[in-house]
Amino acid sequence: MTDEQAENDQDKPDFAAAWADIGSSHKSINMAITETLRAAILSGKFKTGERLTEVGLAKAFDVSRNPVREALRVLEVEGLVEINPRKGARVALLTVDEVQEIIELRAELEGMSAKYAARRCSDEVRVNLQHLLNEGNRADATNDVAVLAELNNTFHNQIAVAGKNRFLVGFMKALNEKTQWIFANRPEPNMAGNWKEHAAILEAVIAADDELASVLAKRHVEDIGKEIARATEEQER
Amino acid sequence: MTDEQAENDQDKPDFAAAWADIGSSHKSINMAITETLRAAILSGKFKTGERLTEVGLAKAFDVSRNPVREALRVLEVEGLVEINPRKGARVALLTVDEVQEIIELRAELEGMSAKYAARRCSDEVRVNLQHLLNEGNRADATNDVAVLAELNNTFHNQIAVAGKNRFLVGFMKALNEKTQWIFANRPEPNMAGNWKEHAAILEAVIAADDELASVLAKRHVEDIGKEIARATEEQER
DNA sequence: TACTGCAATATTGTATACAATGGACAGTTT
DNA sequence: AAACTGTCCATTGTATACAATATTGCAGTA
Numbered sequence: 001m002t003d004e005q006a007e008n009d010q011d012k013p014d015f016a017a018a019w020a021d022i023g024s025s026h027k028s029i030n031m032a033i034t035e036t037l038r039a040a041i042l043s044g045k046f047k048t049g050e051r052l053t054e055v056g057l058a059k060a061f062d063v064s065r066n067p068v069r070e071a072l073r074v075l076e077v078e079g080l081v082e083i084n085p086r087k088g089a090r091v092a093l094l095t096v097d098e099v100q101e102i103i104e105l106r107a108e109l110e111g112m113s114a115k116y117a118a119r120r121c122s123d124e125v126r127v128n129l130q131h132l133l134n135e136g137n138r139a140d141a142t143n144d145v146a147v148l149a150e151l152n153n154t155f156h157n158q159i160a161v162a163g164k165n166r167f168l169v170g171f172m173k174a175l176n177e178k179t180q181w182i183f184a185n186r187p188e189p190n191m192a193g194n195w196k197e198h199a200a201i202l203e204a205v206i207a208a209d210d211e212l213a214s215v216l217a218k219r220h221v222e223d224i225g226k227e228i229a230r231a232t233e234e235q236e237r
Numbered sequence: 238m239t240d241e242q243a244e245n246d247q248d249k250p251d252f253a254a255a256w257a258d259i260g261s262s263h264k265s266i267n268m269a270i271t272e273t274l275r276a277a278i279l280s281g282k283f284k285t286g287e288r289l290t291e292v293g294l295a296k297a298f299d300v301s302r303n304p305v306r307e308a309l310r311v312l313e314v315e316g317l318v319e320i321n322p323r324k325g326a327r328v329a330l331l332t333v334d335e336v337q338e339i340i341e342l343r344a345e346l347e348g349m350s351a352k353y354a355a356r357r358c359s360d361e362v363r364v365n366l367q368h369l370l371n372e373g374n375r376a377d378a379t380n381d382v383a384v385l386a387e388l389n390n391t392f393h394n395q396i397a398v399a400g401k402n403r404f405l406v407g408f409m410k411a412l413n414e415k416t417q418w419i420f421a422n423r424p425e426p427n428m429a430g431n432w433k434e435h436a437a438i439l440e441a442v443i444a445a446d447d448e449l450a451s452v453l454a455k456r457h458v459e460d461i462g463k464e465i466a467r468a469t470e471e472q473e474r
Numbered sequence: 475t476a477c478t479g480c481a482a483t484a485t486t487g488t489a490t491a492c493a494a495t496g497g498a499c500a501g502t503t504t
Numbered sequence: 505a506a507a508c509t510g511t512c513c514a515t516t517g518t519a520t521a522c523a524a525t526a527t528t529g530c531a532g533t534a
Contacts, residue, residue: 070306070307073307073311086487168338168342265487266487324497
């Protein structure tokens with residue numbers, strides 16, 4: 001989900017553009033709308049709390065209200081949208097406390113994931129992780145920010161998958177998305193120096209050092225939490 | 238939506254009965270259907286893998302297909318239903334591996350929850366937990382199975398809530414539901430002696446012994462896992 | 475000014491209608 | 505017999521229509 005999400009839009013998100021690619025695809029409209037809406041929310045194109053009327057979205061997508069309704073119901077379960085019966089839908093709000101709770105839980109789960117990954121990853125997966133480590137180190141050395149951003153994202157998913165627990169993977173995906181969302185609604189985060197921590201975790205996993213991997217991964221997320229706290233304070237001022 | 242619609246049809250699982258209560262309520266039909274369907278699946282009234290056609294359900298509920306569709310979309314996100322575009326919906330399947338993963342994760346999260354609860358619960362919550370403990374002990378002593386079953390359920394929720402992390406509460410609710418679902422699709426589980434373990438966990442939480450609470454809670458779920466494994470083997474024979 | 479009542483409007487909730495797809499089955503061809 | 509093909513039927517996907525509810529604006533009153 002990377003390619004041509006070009007920022008060629010004015011103030012309102014240009015759904016028609018993202019729309020064209022889908023026409024001939026085989027997924028149904030409601031799924032496409034769900035994905036587009038989810039991405040729009042997570043990237044901050046819709047502000048938190050902003051009202052989402054069915055007719056408004058339907059017109060923006062040039063579809064009927066039905067697929068929009070289904071998408072909104074799905075996003076509600078995911079926690080990105082808040083629906084009040086007979087009143088309508090809004091982009092969900094995250095309180096400061098909730099942000100803390102997200103980070104707290106994510107730290108625990110990331111640690112758990114790294115622990116499992118270190119214990120369980122097959123030789124094949126180990127090779128893949130080593131490859132990811134090399135790529136990241138190279139990008140870090142040459143300061144290739146675009147590649148690094150991409151690798152940072154894949155890193156978390158790879159660790160989760162290597163842990164071999166599908167439900168843990170799902171939960172972490174949800175929490176990762178929320179973290180992304182938090183950052184999208186705050187002043188630019190400082191993601192530099194992030195890879196160093198990722199590299200250390202990868203090395204521990206590859207070395208099958210579950211205890212170290214777990215501690216490093218947990219601390220890594222806690223660092224992210226501190227970064228968010230810093231950015232939040234800055235925003236308050 | 239008058240209340241007299243109750244005695245219409247009774248060929249399908251008796252939704253009409255559950256339906257009557259809802260009429261005057263203020264939640265929308267799609268939500269009511271979601272809840273009813275969820276309960277039906279979790280309690281095993283629909284077998285895993287069973288096909289769920291929109292018209293079939295719509296007729297059973299005596300509504301149009303729209304609310305049913307929305308409910309199915311929601312239940313898909315929750316993992317209880319599996320939807321294939323243009324083919325339809327089925328009650329989801331759980332492989333043996335997935336059952337193991339659910340238990341594994343639930344054990345970790347229950348441990349985490351108990352740890353947090355022991356650390357964080359206020360005096361007021363502590364009193365509530367003590368009350369729950371007393372009630373349970375009494376029901377256990379008098380072998381009041383109905384009450385015990387009820388208390389067993391509330392126990393897990395109370396611990397989770399006392400942990401003061403909303404997202405952890407949500408994840409555990411999902412995993413608890415899945416556990417319930419697993420049992421519903423297997424020969425009768427042996428829930429006796431269950432309270433003893435709950436009581437020990439409660440005592441540790443009340444005593445603010447986070448480490449002990451965590452270990453006991455984790456082990457408790459692992460015991461449930463063993464019970465499931467036993468029941469599964471029995472079923473295979 | 476502040477407030478109540480009420481009509482007008484906006485929006486959601488649900489039903490119905492139609493289009494498109496997938497699967498089963500019979501008949502044909504090789 | 506096996507593979508192919510076209511047709512019918514069941515079902516899903518989407519649009520439109522209508523009903524129910526919430527919100528807004530404003531006149532009128534104290």
